Amino acid sequence: MENNKSKLFIFAFLFATIILLIGFISAAQSVVNLGTAGNFVILSKAGISTTGTTAITGDIGSSPIDSTGITGFGLIMDSTNTFATSSLVTGKIYAADYTSPTPTKMTTAVSDMETAYTDASGRTNPTATELGAGDISGKTIAPGLYKWGTGVIINDGVTLSGGANDVWIFQIAQDLTVGNGAIITLVGGAQAKNIFWQVGGQTTLGTTSDFKGIILSQTLIEINTGAVLKGRALAQTAVTLDANVVTSPGTASTTTTTTTPSTTTPSGSSSSSSGGSAITSGTSSNTQSEDTIITNPDESVNIVNGVSVTVTQDSETVKITSSGSKVKLNSGDAKVETELPVEVEGNTIRVTQSNGIKSEVKIMPDTASETALERLKINVCSEENNCTIVLKEVGTGEQMKLVYEIKVQKESKLLWVFKKQMQVSAQVNAENGEIIRTGKSWWAFMAVESVE
Numbered sequence: 001m002e003n004n005k006s007k008l009f010i011f012a013f014l015f016a017t018i019i020l021l022i023g024f025i026s027a028a029q030s031v032v033n034l035g036t037a038g039n040f041v042i043l044s045k046a047g048i049s050t051t052g053t054t055a056i057t058g059d060i061g062s063s064p065i066d067s068t069g070i071t072g073f074g075l076i077m078d079s080t081n082t083f084a085t086s087s088l089v090t091g092k093i094y095a096a097d098y099t100s101p102t103p104t105k106m107t108t109a110v111s112d113m114e115t116a117y118t119d120a121s122g123r124t125n126p127t128a129t130e131l132g133a134g135d136i137s138g139k140t141i142a143p144g145l146y147k148w149g150t151g152v153i154i155n156d157g158v159t160l161s162g163g164a165n166d167v168w169i170f171q172i173a174q175d176l177t178v179g180n181g182a183i184i185t186l187v188g189g190a191q192a193k194n195i196f197w198q199v200g201g202q203t204t205l206g207t208t209s210d211f212k213g214i215i216l217s218q219t220l221i222e223i224n225t226g227a228v229l230k231g232r233a234l235a236q237t238a239v240t241l242d243a244n245v246v247t248s249p250g251t252a253s254t255t256t257t258t259t260t261p262s263t264t265t266p267s268g269s270s271s272s273s274s275g276g277s278a279i280t281s282g283t284s285s286n287t288q289s290e291d292t293i294i295t296n297p298d299e300s301v302n303i304v305n306g307v308s309v310t311v312t313q314d315s316e317t318v319k320i321t322s323s324g325s326k327v328k329l330n331s332g333d334a335k336v337e338t339e340l341p342v343e344v345e346g347n348t349i350r351v352t353q354s355n356g357i358k359s360e361v362k363i364m365p366d367t368a369s370e371t372a373l374e375r376l377k378i379n380v381c382s383e384e385n386n387c388t389i390v391l392k393e394v395g396t397g398e399q400m401k402l403v404y405e406i407k408v409q410k411e412s413k414l415l416w417v418f419k420k421q422m423q424v425s426a427q428v429n430a431e432n433g434e435i436i437r438t439g440k441s442w443w444a445f446m447a448v449e450s451v452e
Contacts, residue, residue, distance in 0.1 A: 029145050032196045036105070037234055038232070039059060040058065040061055040232065041231075041232050041248045043109055044221075044235045045236050046238040047069025047238045048238070049069075049070075049240050050072035052243025052244075054246070058248040062094075063095070067098065083098060114236065127144030130147075134151055135152075135153045159185045159187060160195060161190065161388070163421075170196065177206075184212040188387075193214070195231070201217075203220070208226040208228075210228045214232045217233075217237075219237045223244045225243055227244050231248075232249070308320070311349060313364055318331040326338065334366040335365075337390055337391070340392070359430070369406060372427075372435070375435050376406070407424075424441075
C-alpha cells in the first residue's frame with residue numbers, strides 16, 4: 001500500500017512538472033505585428049516637433065493632425081505633393097493633408113499603430129509582474145512578457161540578454177521614465193526590432209540616454225536633448241525631439257566625428273572634444289586624437305573614440321579600442337566590452353570604477369574567458385552560442401570588485417525530453433583570476449546539460 005502511494009506521488013509530481021514545463025516553453029512571445037505603422041520610425045496622431053539638430057533615418061508621419069503639426073523640420077514639399085522632405089530626415093515626411101493617396105496611407109498606419117498597441121497590452125501569462133517594483137535600473141532581463149500596474153523607471157540603464165529571434169514585451173500601465181544618460185544594452189544577439197514597450201502613459205527619454213526598441217505610447221513621447229533612439233516612436237498623441245538621433249531598428253547609424261586637438265588646463269589635466277562631448281583625463285594623461293594607434297604607451301592614455309592601443313602582458317596581446325560609450329578589449333578568441341573608463345600605460349590596463357578607484361586589470365581577457373568556459377564546461381565562446389563577455393564592477397564600497405562576466409547559451413534537456421537553451425554565466429575576478437560566481441537559469445535543477 002505504501003509502495004502504491006509513493007508511485008502515485010511520483011506520478012503526480014512528474015505530471016505537474018510536465019504541465020509547468022509545457023506552459024513555460026509555450027510562454028515564448030511572438031513579435032507584435034505593427035502593420036503599416038512599421039514603415040515609420042516616428043508616427044503620431046497629434047504632431048511631431050523638434051529643436052536643435054536632429055538626425056532621423058526613416059520615414060515619419062502624422063494623422064489626423066495635418067502638416068501644421070510637424071514643426072522645426074523646415075519642410076520641403078515634393079513636386080507630387082504626396083510627401084515632404086527635410087535636411088533633418090533621411091526619408092520621407094507624410095501628413096494627413098497631403099495629396100492622395102497619402103491621407104489613406106496615414107489613416108491606415110495610425111489604425112495599425114492602435115491595433116499593435118492593443119495586441120501588446122493584451123498579451124497574457126507574463127514571465128514576471130511588478131519586476132523591481134517598477135524600477136528596473138541595472139537589471140539584466142531575459143526574453144519574455146513583463147507587466148507592471150504602475151510606471152517604470154530606468155535610471156542607470158538595463159541589459160536585455162537573449163538571442164537574435166527572442167522577443168521582449170513590456171506592459172507598463174503608467175509612465176515610462178528613462179533617466180539622463182541611461183543606456184539600454186543588448187547582448188547575446190538581441191535586436192531592437194524585437195523589443196516592444198507598451199506604455200499606458202507618457203514616455204520620457206532623458207538627456208543623452210540611449211534607448212532601444214519599439215515604443216507604443218498611449219500619450220506623449222518626449223525625447224530630450226541628445227538622446228538616441230534605435231527603434232520606433234509610435235505615439236497616440238505627440239512626439240517631441242531635441243537634437244536627437246533616431247534610426248529604425250534595422251538601420252546602422254553612421255556618425256561623423258570631428259576631433260579637436262587636446263589642450264592642457266592650468267591644473268595639468270588634458271581634455272579633448274569629440275563630436276561635441278568633452279572627455280577629461282587625470283593629470284599626466286594624454287588624450288589622443290582620432291585614428292591614433294599606440295603600442296605599449298609610455299604615458300597614460302585614455303581610450304576614447306579613434307584611439308587604438310595594443311599591449312602585451314603574460315604573452316597575451318590585447319587590442320583595446322573605443323566605440324561610442326563602450327571600450328572593447330580583444331585578445332585571442334575573447335571579445336570583451338565595458339562601459340567603464342579605461343586607460344593604458346605601458347602594459348598596464350586600468351579601469352576607473354564608479355567609486356573613483358582605479359583598478360588594474362591583471363588577468364587578460366583570453367585567460368579569463370578560458371577559465372570561465374572550463375568551469376561552465378563549454379569549449380568556445382562564439383556568436384553561435386550567443387556568448388558575451390563584459391568587464392564590469394560588482395559589489396559596493398570597499399567590497400567592489402572588477403570582474404569579467406561571461407554569459408552563454410547552453411543546450412540542455414528538461415526532464416530528458418524537452419530541448420531548451422539555458423543561459424549559464426560565470427564571473428572571473430579581473431585581478432586574480434578566481435571564479436567568484438556562477439549562475440544558471442532557475443529551472444536548471446530539472447535539466448541535463450550537454451558538454452559543448
